[in-house]
Amino acid sequence: MKGFKYIVLIGVLAIVGYLVSDLFFNDESYNQAVAKFRENKDLTFRSLSASPLSDSLRRKFNKLDYFEPNRDYEITADFTPEERPEPIAMEMTGGTKEPYHVKGKATFELDGKEHTLTLYQKAGATSDSLFIPFTDQTNGFDTYGGGRYLDALPNGSNIVLDFNRTYNPFCAYNPDFVCPMPPAENRLKVKIPAGEKNFK
Structure with missing residues (x-):
């Protein structure tokens, strides 16, 4: 019986660990997707043809805030x-x-x-x-x-x-x-x- 309880406890901990790691992974993936979206926009703002910035601003532009x-x-x-x-x-x-x-x-x-x-x-x-x-x-x-x-x-x-x-x-x-x-x-x-x- 004691061994069975240990198996159940290990199973519960494994499930909790999976859920926590999955949540973290999802948040990390989400943050990476948002960061990529922002990087692409910054690249557009640096471009000569697509940027809304004036030439003087574009030349010294780094990234949006x-x-x-x-x-x-x-x-x-x-x-x-x-x-x-x-x-x-x-x-x-x-x-x-x-x-x-x-x-x-x-x-x-x-x-x-x-x-x-x-x-x-x-x-x-x-x-x-x-x-x-x-x-x-x-x-x-x-x-x-x-x-x-x-x-x-x-x-x-x-x-x-x-x-x-x-x-x-x-x-x-x-x-x-x-x-x-x-x-x-x-x-x-x-x-x-x-x-x-x-x-x-």
């Missing part, structure tokens, strides 16, 4: 599709408007409160990825004052909002660019210290 990856901000939200027959006119930083289709809403909980974001797709876009311009309470402090963007792909009734991959609009780096402004319904009353920080 980010919050450390935090999986608390990789959030699985409820996705409610919404198809409107006509596109809405989204305000742009240059005072113009461009057509975007409303594709649905993402509802999630953060810091004990429920939040909702409207998801868009630019008129004429061929990708299934949805565009989420938003502001939060880090804007103007740690992050760009005009808000940030996020892309996400629905999966049935869910959608993963990975705020670790949020990015700044091009007009954050160069005033010559015209960028979509986050609509009023996407102004979150919560801090999201994740993703790209303010460009300095």
